[in-house]
Amino acid sequence: MTRIYNFSAGPSILPREALEEASRELVDYKNSGMSLIEMSHRGKIYDEVHNETIFLLKDILQVPDDYEILFIQGGATLQFAMVPMAFLSPKAKADFILTGHWALKAYEDARLIGQANVVWDGAADKYTRIPDSNEFTLNKDAVYAYICSNETIGGIQWREFPLTGSIPLIVDMSSDIMSRPVDWNKVSMLFAGTQKNLAPAGMALVIMKKEMIEKAAKNLPAYLRYDLHAKEKSLYNTPPTFTVWMTNLTLKWITSIGGLNEIEKRRDEKAAMLYKAIDESNGYYRCPVDRNSRSTMNVVWRMLSEDLENRFLKEALKQGLSGLKGHRSVGGLRASLYNAMPVEGVKVLVDFMQYFMQKNG
Numbered sequence: 001m002t003r004i005y006n007f008s009a010g011p012s013i014l015p016r017e018a019l020e021e022a023s024r025e026l027v028d029y030k031n032s033g034m035s036l037i038e039m040s041h042r043g044k045i046y047d048e049v050h051n052e053t054i055f056l057l058k059d060i061l062q063v064p065d066d067y068e069i070l071f072i073q074g075g076a077t078l079q080f081a082m083v084p085m086a087f088l089s090p091k092a093k094a095d096f097i098l099t100g101h102w103a104l105k106a107y108e109d110a111r112l113i114g115q116a117n118v119v120w121d122g123a124a125d126k127y128t129r130i131p132d133s134n135e136f137t138l139n140k141d142a143v144y145a146y147i148c149s150n151e152t153i154g155g156i157q158w159r160e161f162p163l164t165g166s167i168p169l170i171v172d173m174s175s176d177i178m179s180r181p182v183d184w185n186k187v188s189m190l191f192a193g194t195q196k197n198l199a200p201a202g203m204a205l206v207i208m209k210k211e212m213i214e215k216a217a218k219n220l221p222a223y224l225r226y227d228l229h230a231k232e233k234s235l236y237n238t239p240p241t242f243t244v245w246m247t248n249l250t251l252k253w254i255t256s257i258g259g260l261n262e263i264e265k266r267r268d269e270k271a272a273m274l275y276k277a278i279d280e281s282n283g284y285y286r287c288p289v290d291r292n293s294r295s296t297m298n299v300v301w302r303m304l305s306e307d308l309e310n311r312f313l314k315e316a317l318k319q320g321l322s323g324l325k326g327h328r329s330v331g332g333l334r335a336s337l338y339n340a341m342p343v344e345g346v347k348v349l350v351d352f353m354q355y356f357m358q359k360n361g
């Protein structure tokens with residue numbers, strides 16, 4: 001079988017090695033006579049996978065001991081609700097930096113629960129840039145500040161997270177988790193839906209300071225309580241065992257190629273190659289995003305007309321390049337360059353872009 005190059009924004013490409021390992025072990029897990037996904041999540045075999053996955057995350061992301069690593073179902077979207085339910089009330093305030101579609105979604109949920117302040121809004125620039133740190137001021141009494149690390153749809157990304165002093169920073173890293181180290185001096189809590197850069201859909205990875213967990217509201221239905229998830233080591237109820245297993249295999253793949261260092265090297269090589277092809281096309285391809293805010297994970301661009309974009313998509317697919325359509329809310333084109341996308345895939349894409357431009361320029 002030939003795998004095509006899958007540039008989809010999510011669910012998205014996973015390491016071939018991880019998929020092959022899962023397929024070898026799917027029916028008869030390590031000679032146990034059954035699949036891992038048929039077993040009790042309270043048994044010894046699953047428990048090992050579960051604990052090892054937490055260990056690998058801690059190791060690769062250098063998570064300090066005063067943080068808890070949690071697996072919670074409901075994807076990133078449930079975190080949009082759980083975070084304000086845990087920390088906000090009509091009397092408590094949180095600060096939001098609105099950089100695009102996903103930061104807005106979190107803000108809209110938070111507004112239902114407490115005082116959600118917008119301290120910066122990129123709407124005027126159509127969400128094409130990340131603000132400088134001197135463009136916003138946080139409220140001293142905010143119980144947290146909130147950002148989206150990488151706007152998957154708009155194609156913009158924080159190079160460096162803002163310094164928020166004594167105000168805990170909460171970050172949605174759904175689309176760039178495991179593509180960069182985390183500066184734990186700045187981040188009190190992060191979450192990420194797994195289906196972008198880690199595993200299939202089915203859960204969010206949540207990493208948060210233990211002191212945040214202690215502060216989180218307890219007068220909530222059980223599943224919404226961070227303290228219960230932490231106390232039960234993410235086994236309060238049945239976890240999505242397949243997603244945890246696939247996360248495990250992806251993390252082992254990251255370790256096997258050289259860890260985050262190698263991931264970052266490949267990431268920068270891929271992004272540089274694609275942005276160069278766009279920049280050197282004399283406007284045939286046009287990236288609408290501010291240069292200093294360009295995402296290394298989701299590269300967006302436009303062409304001279306929608307008609308041309310549609311032809312590009314159709315012909316790209318014939319060349320084995322799929323998932324390049326921009327999000328329905330913004331149109332255009334988008335290539336997601338998640339960890340599992342080989343450098344070779346981006347070379348093929350860039351070659352195709354040059355070929356298409358010459359033929360249709």
Ligand SMILES: *Cc1c(COP(=O)(O)O)cnc(C)c1O
Nearest residue numbers: 075076077102150152174175193
């Ligand atoms: C995809 C995405 C989400 C939503 O994730 P779900 O797991 O579908 O809830 C949230 N934030 C960002 C940055 C995303 O890319």
